[in-house]
Amino acid sequence: MTDFAWTRDQFHLPEGVIYLDGNSLGPMPKATPARVQQVMEPEWRDQLIGGWVGAGWHLAPERLGDRIAAMIGAEAGHVVVGDTLSIKIYQALAAALALRPDRRVILSDTGNFPSDLYMAQGLAHTLGNGTRLKTVAPEDVAEHITDEVAVLMLTEVDYRTGRRHDMKVLTAKAHEVGAITVWDLAHSFGALPVDLAGCGADFAAGCTYKYINAGPGAPAFIYVAPEHAGRACTALQGWQGHDAPFAFEQDYRPATEVVRMRVGTPPVLQLAALEAALDIWEQVDMNDIRARSIELCERFIAGVEESCPQLRLASPRDAAQRGSQVSFHFEEGYAAMQALIARGVIGDFRAPDIMRFGFTPLYIGPEDVDRAVEILAEIINWDLWDRPEYKVKAIIT
Structure with a gap:
């Protein structure tokens, strides 16, 4: 049974703040500074370059990959950490397309995170062989999974509305027509139970700075199913994905299995922050997390709809079809959010x-x-959002 009083105590939360933006950037675990400091001193300070072996830095992407694999229903040895989510999506998509060389369509939905779509557009342009991205409304994806589709690329939970795709059903449908699946877990990992192996997913990628709380810019991860791991195309042939990186050969030889998906030198300090965050996650049960998440989201929806009829629910009403976020439409939503943050x-x-x-x-x-x-009801019902300073758009919203 997860002790939520204990988990709350593991985080630094500024006094007087109610933080409902962990789906964008998680707060800092209290243990993180000490863990990062340990890497700086004594590891980096005393071992210098020897830390790559002596402190285990070089193998951290695989070691942490196995810890993440246990959280997302993946087989051990088939997740590796590093780079950004966009890069990992690009790698997964390129590898998936190479497995279906006779097909040219990447199917996604209009609610997908734009960066994923940009990666697909860029890769299609680079290939220059007629490969194209096709997007349809999220609710229409299933009917567009046909035998022309090479890759079904979806984010399991919509970043704007929290709408959840059924990974198992859509993966099975894709496989029925011979398509390969690529799943983005950015808003799933740490928010709800994920079972990649059980769903038969081919490729998946996710980030660690949202629900996992590994810090701004924390590295992403990639999953490659066992049946593809030994032959997955490595579109980004970085030296860390070479079978013998320190042989410094002139020609690329991909490493075996998922290690071939490593690209550049791993960000050791950021991996230390991730390690500290995973220490917390290994003390909780994802089913407990999911149950409490639904309880909190339902409570919020009921409260907002009762006290703020001006707001219209943008998220699915059925909790089973929703991730761990709730979104509302409001014409002056930007200003209202700035007023909320100010309070x-x-x-x-x-x-x-x-x-x-x-x-x-x-x-x-x-x-x-x-x-x-x-607080939201006070802001909406008394038009407290209607102030000039709340309407000035910041660079980041």
């Missing part, structure tokens, strides 16, 4: 009119939900 309730805004709230049970409880609803 200590931190969520975020997504164009054109979506107020987005993330619920992370590790550090958010029912009392936080009730207080956030109360």
Whole structure:
């Protein structure tokens, strides 16, 4: 049974802040500074370059990959950490397309995170062989999975609305027509139970700075199913993915299995922050996290709809079809969110009119939900958002 009082105590949370933006950047675990400091001194300070072996830096991407694999229902030895999520999506997509050389269509949906779509567009342009990206409405994906599709590329949970795709059903449908699947877990990992092997996923990638709380810019990870790992195309042939990186050969030879998906030198300090975060996650049960998440989201929806009828629910009403976030449409959503933040309730805004709230049970409880609803109601019902300073768009929203 997960002890949510214990998990809350593991995080640094500024006094007076209700943090409902962990689906964008998680707060800092209290153990992180000490773990990062350990890498700097004594490891880096005393071992210098010897830390790559003596402190285990070089193998951290595989070691942490195995810890993540256990959290996402993946086979050990088939997840590796490093680089950014966009790069990992690019790698997975390129490898998936190479497995279906006679097909040219990448199928995704209009709710997918734009960076994933940009990666697909860029790769299609680079290939120059007629490969194209096709996007359809999220609810229409299943009917467009046909035998012309090479790759089905989807984010399991929509970043704006929290709408959840059925990974198992859509993967099975893709396999029925011979397509390969690439799943983006950015808003799934740490938010709900994921079972990649059980769903038969081919490739998946995710980030660690949202629900996992590994810090800004924390590295991504990639999963390659066992049946593809030994032959997956390595579109980005970085030296860390070479079978013998320190032989410094002139020609590329991919490493065996998922290690071939390593690209550049791993970010050791950031990996240390990830390690500290995973120490917390290994003390919780994802089923408990999911149950508490649903409870908090339902409580928030009920409270907002009762007290703020001006807001319209943008997320699915059925909890089974929703991730761990709740979004509402409001014409003045940007200004309202700035007013909320000014009063200590931190969520975020997504164009054109979506107020987005993330619920992370590790550090958010029912009392936080009730207080956030109360403050939101005051702002909406008294038009407290209607001030010039709240309407000035920042670079990051």
